Amino acid sequence: MEGVGAADSERRWLQQRCRLSGRRCQCRPSGVLWLQAWFTRVCSCVIVWACVAQLFALGPIWFSPRISAPAPSTSRFFFFGNSWFPNFSLRSDSLHLPAPPSRLPSRTYRSNGYLQVSCNGGLNQMLLLCICDMVTVAYLLNLTLVIPELDKTSFWADPSDFDDIFDVRHFIDSLRGEVHITQRLPKRFSREASNNILTMPPKSWSDEKYYLHQILPLFKKFKVIRFNKTDARLANNGLPVELQKLRCRVNYQALKFTPQIEALGKKLIDSLRGRGAFLALHLRYEMDMLSFSGCTHGCSKEEAEELKRMRYAHRWWKEKEIDSADKRLKGLCPLTPEETSLILQALGFDSSTQIYIASGETYGSARRLSALRAAFPRLVRKEMLLGREDLKQFQNHSSQMAALDYMVSIASDVFIPTFNGNMAKVVEGHRRYLGFRKSIILDRKKLVELLDMYENKTLTWDGFVSAVRLAHERTLGQPACRKVVLDKPKEEDFFYANPHECLKNAIECR
Numbered sequence: 001m002e003g004v005g006a007a008d009s010e011r012r013w014l015q016q017r018c019r020l021s022g023r024r025c026q027c028r029p030s031g032v033l034w035l036q037a038w039f040t041r042v043c044s045c046v047i048v049w050a051c052v053a054q055l056f057a058l059g060p061i062w063f064s065p066r067i068s069a070p071a072p073s074t075s076r077f078f079f080f081g082n083s084w085f086p087n088f089s090l091r092s093d094s095l096h097l098p099a100p101p102s103r104l105p106s107r108t109y110r111s112n113g114y115l116q117v118s119c120n121g122g123l124n125q126m127l128l129l130c131i132c133d134m135v136t137v138a139y140l141l142n143l144t145l146v147i148p149e150l151d152k153t154s155f156w157a158d159p160s161d162f163d164d165i166f167d168v169r170h171f172i173d174s175l176r177g178e179v180h181i182t183q184r185l186p187k188r189f190s191r192e193a194s195n196n197i198l199t200m201p202p203k204s205w206s207d208e209k210y211y212l213h214q215i216l217p218l219f220k221k222f223k224v225i226r227f228n229k230t231d232a233r234l235a236n237n238g239l240p241v242e243l244q245k246l247r248c249r250v251n252y253q254a255l256k257f258t259p260q261i262e263a264l265g266k267k268l269i270d271s272l273r274g275r276g277a278f279l280a281l282h283l284r285y286e287m288d289m290l291s292f293s294g295c296t297h298g299c300s301k302e303e304a305e306e307l308k309r310m311r312y313a314h315r316w317w318k319e320k321e322i323d324s325a326d327k328r329l330k331g332l333c334p335l336t337p338e339e340t341s342l343i344l345q346a347l348g349f350d351s352s353t354q355i356y357i358a359s360g361e362t363y364g365s366a367r368r369l370s371a372l373r374a375a376f377p378r379l380v381r382k383e384m385l386l387g388r389e390d391l392k393q394f395q396n397h398s399s400q401m402a403a404l405d406y407m408v409s410i411a412s413d414v415f416i417p418t419f420n421g422n423m424a425k426v427v428e429g430h431r432r433y434l435g436f437r438k439s440i441i442l443d444r445k446k447l448v449e450l451l452d453m454y455e456n457k458t459l460t461w462d463g464f465v466s467a468v469r470l471a472h473e474r475t476l477g478q479p480a481c482r483k484v485v486l487d488k489p490k491e492e493d494f495f496y497a498n499p500h501e502c503l504k505n506a507i508e509c510r
Contacts, residue, residue, distance in 0.1 A: 113219040116226040123402040124422035133234040144180040201229035205489040248502035265407035280412035284419035294322025295333035331445025334419035346468040358405035425497040439477035481509035
């Protein structure tokens with residue numbers, strides 16, 4: 001009876017609540033009411049915890065942490081901890097390439113002639129602007145490509161041949177069925193050079209129509225054409241997709257370093273990884289870059305004069321008188337080591353960060369690296385990680401040394417170039433191809449403005465940090481479309497920096 005009385009009492013209490021609220025209620029047993037209350041509480045808890053989880057996951061994207069002073073960040077690597085960057089990809093510890101761009105169908109064709117090419121510049125200029133593009137031209141015109149000749153007369157004076165840097169047999173075999181490649185020109189042509197060989201530079205930034213309509217007809221008269229200038233002779237955009245994918249196949253699959261370079265590069269990478277995560281810094285503050293660009297910010301008067309004399313000593317360099325200050329303000333100069341130190345700290349890297357300098361000798365040597373080393377004591381170079389015997393075979397071979405830096409840059413946890421030259425572009429594109437690995441492409445024009453404001457004390461450290469981070473939220477190597485500028489190819493995005501036609505999970509581009 002007590003249970004029935006309690007139930008009646010509860011029913012009357014509920015009816016009274018309904019009358020007070022003005023609602024029409026249906027009375028339910030107490031057990032049902034208890035289950036309903038329990039279910040409501042469980043659902044509420046689930047919703048609350050889901051919201052908390054979303055805040056933890058998306059908080060770093062919504063809110064940028066502020067640094068009260070130019071002290072090191074507390075996190076070891078900003079992208080491993082509470083990152084203010086969107087985590088658009090997972091890091092891969094493997095150097096294995098993804099599935100290559102689809103092979104072009106094998107074909108049997110009658111060669112229209114032989115194409116000889118002379119590649120000028122450093123490793124990355126030869127790698128991209130010459131070899132990859134000229135293989136594509138040979139495919140387009142049904143030509144037999146002679147293994148390219150590498151530049152031995154430039155500033156670097158590197159005596160290396162193609163087979164000193166690349167695996168020739170792999171190069172030929174991997175493109176068999178698509179492009180005919182031979183190691184040397186048949187002897188009969190050397191005896192009749194004047195009649196059968198035409199030497200010429202192709203037009204810069206040309207599309208397939210130029211080669212089909214203006215170059216191919218020349219082979220009716222000449223059996224061999226030698227391109228003596230091969231940098232930037234193929235357009236970035238507007239080419240058939242099959243040609244763009246062939247450029248990628250050559251770059252990422254056919255061009256493989258020699259076993260000696262591959263082995264030493266792996267040893268270098270293993271040494272770095274044994275010490276933890278690392279950042280590859282392409283510190284392009286080298287004598288040749290400063291001399292030919294005319295950038296002397298941070299140099300003494302004696303150093304500026306030395307760089308100018310070097311520029312005048314090279315007749316092939318047309319631009320002699322250069323306004324260094326104006327060029328710097330336009331973002332056309334590499335960042336100095338001192339500027340780089342401030343930028344890395346603003347980006348959130350701390351003193352425990354391992355930094356590998358992926359470049360040649362810094363102009364000014366240890367003196368100019370003092371500020372960078374003070375902020376980042378774990379600053380290393382290949383000469384510090386490898387023995388003299390390891391590097392002996394590569395001495396005075398700048399392209400082979402650059403190949404080691406290239407391998408390390410591809411494998412690094414983060415890649416940051418201080419100048420957007422050929423090395424920066426090819427590494428950025430290769431890291432996109434490997435799954436959009438993080439590459440921070442610095443906006444030098446914006447950074448120079450911010451650096452000057454901070455140095456003049458018109459911008460606080462907190463303001464400097466916030467502005468630097470805001471300027472680079474979308475320059476991390478994320479999926480993106482190339483910028484196209486009609487009739488101004490030098491102002492548009494470089495194909496090899498973002499070959500989106502060849503990338504998995506790339507966004508739709510037109």
